[in-house]
Amino acid sequence: NAGVTQTPKFRVLKTGQSMTLLCAQDMNHEYMYWYRQDPGMGLRLIHYSVGEGTTAKGEVPDGYNVSRLKKQNFLLGLESAAPSQTSVYFCASSGGFGYTFGSGTRLTVV
Amino acid sequence: ELKVEQNPLFLSMQEGKNYTIYCNYSTTSDRLYWYRQDPGKSLESLFVLLSNGAVKQEGRLMASLDTKARLSTLHITAAVHDLSATYFCAVDMGGSQGNLIFGKGTKLSVKP
Numbered sequence: 063n064a065g066v067t068q069t070p071k072f073r074v075l076k077t078g079q080s081m082t083l084l085c086a087q088d089m090n091h092e093y094m095y096w097y098r099q100d101p102g103m104g105l106r107l108i109h110y111s112v113g114e115g116t117t118a119k120g121e122v123p124d125g126y127n128v129s130r131l132k133k134q135n136f137l138l139g140l141e142s143a144a145p146s147q148t149s150v151y152f153c154a155s156s157g158g159f160g161y162t163f164g165s166g167t168r169l170t171v172v
Numbered sequence: 173e174l175k176v177e178q179n180p181l182f183l184s185m186q187e188g189k190n191y192t193i194y195c196n197y198s199t200t201s202d203r204l205y206w207y208r209q210d211p212g213k214s215l216e217s218l219f220v221l222l223s224n225g226a227v228k229q230e231g232r233l234m235a236s237l238d239t240k241a242r243l244s245t246l247h248i249t250a251a252v253h254d255l256s257a258t259y260f261c262a263v264d265m266g267g268s269q270g271n272l273i274f275g276k277g278t279k280l281s282v283k284p
Contacts, residue, residue: 104260104274152214161272163215
């Protein structure tokens with residue numbers, strides 16, 4: 063049982079480049095979330111989804127877009143990366159009780 | 173807006189000592205989580221506290237929840253080096269979408 067899988071695990075981008083982070087869950091969870099973690103800041107919610115085809119903004123959505131075309135996948139896109147988006151990104155899913163986190167993606171924007 | 177405050181943010185302990193991490197939150201919630209994170213790793217779920225007065229224990233860690241005071245505590249008994257990590261509390265917003273609001277974390281270092 064894989065749980066929540068994030069790809070890639072590491073990435074270095076140049077300012078202005080774009081990329082997509084993929085989150086896949088195999089638990090048939092309705093809810094999925096993207097967080098970013100910065101030193102001393104805890105985890106902050108970027109976007110979330112309450113089901114296939116739905117997305118909503120979290121606390122820090124600027125500069126990011128998301129899509130949930132399939133229930134098991136939640137994609138996080140950076141259209142034009144900025145150094146301020148250097149962070150560790152965590153995906154999580156929930157079936158209504160408890161949360162399962164992925165292993166994280168460490169993104170550096172230079 | 174729900175705010176979650178943890179203190180202390182840094183904690184250096186000697187092995188064998190006891191200590192408590194506090195988690196205060198600003199809005200009514202009856203579900204609180206504690207997580208552990210090792211450097212470069214994901215979050216490991218420690219406890220889920222679901223109601224007022226809930227107390228859970230696992231090894232040297234004990235967590236409690238007082239929903240009236242909007243306070244949760246994580247008590248460490250007779251600390252050992254293996255407990256060195258960052259500990260987060262997270263309050264569940266509930267509602268139709270759930271969502272966790274995290275504290276900033278407490279970085280615990282246990283020294284011999």
